[in-house]
Amino acid sequence: MTVKKVGVLVGSLRRESWSRKIAKAMMLQSPASMVMEGVAIDDLPIYNQDWDDTGYPPQPWTALREKIKSYDAFVFVTPEYNRSVPAVLKNALDVASRPHVKNAWSGKPGGVISVSPGSIGGFGANYHIKQTLACLNVAVMPQPEAYIGNASSLFDADGVLTDSHTLGLLKKFLAAFAVWIEKNA
Numbered sequence: 001m002t003v004k005k006v007g008v009l010v011g012s013l014r015r016e017s018w019s020r021k022i023a024k025a026m027m028l029q030s031p032a033s034m035v036m037e038g039v040a041i042d043d044l045p046i047y048n049q050d051w052d053d054t055g056y057p058p059q060p061w062t063a064l065r066e067k068i069k070s071y072d073a074f075v076f077v078t079p080e081y082n083r084s085v086p087a088v089l090k091n092a093l094d095v096a097s098r099p100h101v102k103n104a105w106s107g108k109p110g111g112v113i114s115v116s117p118g119s120i121g122g123f124g125a126n127y128h129i130k131q132t133l134a135c136l137n138v139a140v141m142p143q144p145e146a147y148i149g150n151a152s153s154l155f156d157a158d159g160v161l162t163d164s165h166t167l168g169l170l171k172k173f174l175a176a177f178a179v180w181i182e183k184n185a
């Protein structure tokens with residue numbers, strides 16, 4: 001068994017983001033078979049194909065593309081914006097998918113966790129990102145699905161995840177993900 005390097009992308013820039021807190025709680029439970037690392041996506045100019053066509057893409061795009069290539073697998077932890085994925089995360093997916101035929105995501109396995117203070121746990125975002133990941137040739141773990149609802153009630157005053165059901169779900173997700181990436185990375 002080789003230790004896999006897993007990039008964790010969070011679809012929120014908000015300081016007190018529930019999604020980021022869930023990502024942190026997940027990373028604290030990371031099994032020995034993987035090293036999980038947060039991937040910053042807050043400095044990326046919005047994708048504009050002209051900059052690739054000129055051959056002078058912005059430096060943050062180039063840095064993200066190189067970074068994405070360095071991982072074996074990814075976990076996407078996303079809020080839901082208007083039943084879809086927040087633009088900041090979609091932009092990161094788009095940036096590292098280009099230039100054409102240089103899709104940095106291709107062939108790597110992934111997992112998706114959606115998070116919302118609402119009761120349906122970001123179902124729309126969870127499915128929308130999977131549509132994009134299929135296009136990017138990311139093999140997304142089908143089960144267990146991870147929809148985390150009522151997010152504002154899961155943490156203590158210090159932002160530590162205390163809800164035992166959600167902790168159990170994250171453990172189950174990671175155990176299955178370890179097997180998934182062993183097979184697909």
Ligand SMILES: Cc1cc2nc3c(=O)[nH]c(=O)nc-3n(C[C@H](O)[C@H](O)[C@H](O)COP(=O)(O)O)c2cc1C
Pocket residue numbers: 011012013014016017018019020079080081082083084115116117118121122
């Ligand atoms: C533009 C926008 C659209 C939103 N649309 C949804 C939505 O479709 N479904 C939902 O459950 N919450 C929606 N919300 C509420 C978010 O779930 C909430 O702001 C959440 O805290 C964002 O995730 P974060 O805590 O990780 O930043 C929306 C929020 C914003 C700002």
